[in-house]
Amino acid sequence: MLDEQLKTQLSAYLERVQQPFELVASLNDSDTSREMLELLQTIQSLRSDKITLRTDGNDARKPSFTLQRTGSTSQLRFAGLPLGHEFTSLVLALLWTGGHPPKVEADVIEQIQALEGDFNFEVYMSLTCHNCPDVVQALALMAILNPQVKTTVIEGGAFQQEVTERGIMAVPMVYLNGQEFASGRMTVEEIVAKLDTGAAARDAAKLSAKAPYDMLIIGGGPAGAAAAVYAARKGIRTGVAAERFGGQVNDTLGIENYISVIETDGPKFAAALEAHTRAYDVDIMNLQRADKLIPAAQPGGLIEVQLANGGSLKAKSVILSTGARWRNVNVPGEAEYKNKGVAYCPHCDGPLFKGKRTAVIGGGNSGVEAAIDLAGIVAHVTLVEFADQLKADAVLVKKLQSLPNVTIHTNAQTTEITGADGKVNGLKFKDRATGEEHLVPLAGVFVQIGLVPNTDWLKGTVALSKFGEIEIDAKGQTNVPGVFAAGDCTTVPYKQIVIAAGAGATAALSAFDHLIRTSVPA
CATH class of the missing domain: 3.50.50.60 (FAD/NAD(P)-binding domain)
Incomplete structure (x- = not known):
């Protein structure tokens, strides 16, 4: 699961753990469960004097595990494997649970600890999302500092049925007490300010x-x-x-x-x-x-x-x-289906469209790079560019043209993003030379048209x-x-x-x- 170099680095970090805590795993017979158990056993072995591992958890989400400090009622759970961009989030959660102080302003910590009420957060992330760690780390810290905050970090790839049922098409996506709370990158200060209504004044x-x-x-x-x-x-x-x-x-x-x-x-x-x-x-x-x-x-x-x-x-x-x-394309459907199929970050949200058909609007470097990245994940990419030729660097254009699951339309004006049942189902564009209208059935549209x-x-x-x-x-x-x-x-x-x-x-x-x-x- 972890190579020797990463184990050595992790061992050095875990030396900072000061207080004992438990890792409590809820497992099943899946491959992901076996990988999670291996990961947790490695962590426990690197700091066995402070970290205890139990495998008798019975949470409904399997595989998952909690971090539980001895004598604390904090509630932090990771559902799925927190690897990729989220491995740092896991390491920080281990350190904070073990008593290592977070690098957060003292007044923010006081504000978190003073929050009153029941806050049950669920944050959905993907392992390739570079916007997710800030949100994951913020909500993890809040759960560790305030026993009235419960945080569950959910790796969308491991819980695809949940993602589909909730119609999640962009990450990070945060739910509070079962209701949508926020989407996109947020800092701990932003989250706390949203909960503490008197903070602004x-x-x-x-x-x-x-x-x-x-x-x-x-x-x-x-x-x-x-x-x-x-x-x-x-x-x-x-x-x-x-x-x-x-x-x-x-x-x-x-x-x-x-x-x-x-x-x-x-x-x-x-x-x-x-x-x-x-x-x-x-x-x-x-x-x-x-x-x-x-x-x-x-x-x-x-x-x-x-x-x-x-x-x-x-x-x-x-x-x-x-x-x-980021500039909006400003066509019907864009605002209505934002985060419901309309996205602006292919690195973050691309994995949510695995095996589906998508489009990219924009033929500059950003658009062509997005199309190349998506082509390795999704079933098909349609790139739509308003000008009569792609504006990206020649090396990128050549790479894009070599991909078998990409269709390029230049001299094409996007006219509408269509949808049904609360999510995107198509893209309309007009051929600027002939005036002919086209409708492309798809599940996601990535807007990449500049600033x-x-x-x-x-x-x-x-x-x-x-x-x-x-x-x-x-x-x-x-x-x-x-x-x-x-x-x-x-x-x-x-x-x-x-x-x-x-x-x-x-x-x-x-x-x-x-x-x-x-x-x-x-």
Whole structure:
């Protein structure tokens, strides 16, 4: 089950287990049960003085196992094998159950422990989903910290009948007390905030009470993180307000073109961005969405950023690095069937369509790469591209054309995503040359048509291009004094991580130059 190298690494981690706990397995005669037993026996053997294994569990979901600390009533269960991307989640659950402290802010831990009520979470994940571990780890931690929280982590591939019965077509999918709670990537802070209804008001008051910053960065992607590091190194008071630190990088799978880093993935890169930023004296305010920018009333005055939760932050200079999001195709059926057959992440949700027919909308690099990945999992892929030829790199196009279960339609306009019984059942497109309409029966549609900048909240305040991008000069300056911008939300011609990071550094240096040349009244 685990090779020797992985056993050695796991053994080193398990040395951090401080408190005894039990692994209680509920097994049947399936191959997955045999693999689970082998995995649990390996774990127990590596720390036999602290970990006990029992196989007398009688849970209805088989195979599954619980982690039960001695003297605790915590309820955390893994149904199916937590391997692949979820092996890290298993290791962390073992450490936390064994008393090793989590790397979570103390106030978040207090907030989890203070939750009152009965919270029975079920989270469905796939082993290839890079968005799932954050949710799995968050809910696992909550179950370990608060006895009123019960969490069951379910590997969809091992419980296909459940997945079908519940109509799950995207992961991670979370149920609370039997009802849909959330889908997609969420942090532990986001989940707790959704449960603790008074948190937003308390947070807003706390934010509004903060002293003004020398430099306030809105957005925590590569541009925002680079700007924060460069600002902090100047010794000035620096703050970062981010809706999700790491930004869209969190949703990127493979990164192989960031110079000096041969290969990594999005979640790891995002975590490194945050770790690097936290290494400096930077006030990071996560889960904060900007709602309005109010320019300084007079030259050298303070700029205000109002937040969606009602809070407000002030600064002598502001850097806008809010990034971009996946563009919607905006046809009938897209919104209605989102997460019910309409998906945006082939790596996460592709395995849910194993053996089924799917489509990809978009013929750029993202679309062609998605079609290639899906072709190895699903029965058939139909790729639909609006232009008269695919826009992806030639090597990708050649690979796609070599696959026997892929059909390519160029010069094709998607007109509707159809469905029945609450889920997708087809895709309609029109041949732009002949006007002929086509209907392709299928179970899933993956939208891969580029990005749209997160700048709606800035309309009427800073100058935007016809595409909604913030207009900047070579120094990252906008048309508003003291307000700079960087990254994918701007008119920079290429949307790349390395370019965004460089633009963030440029904006921070320019903003610092602005600060030393302007006086701010007391």
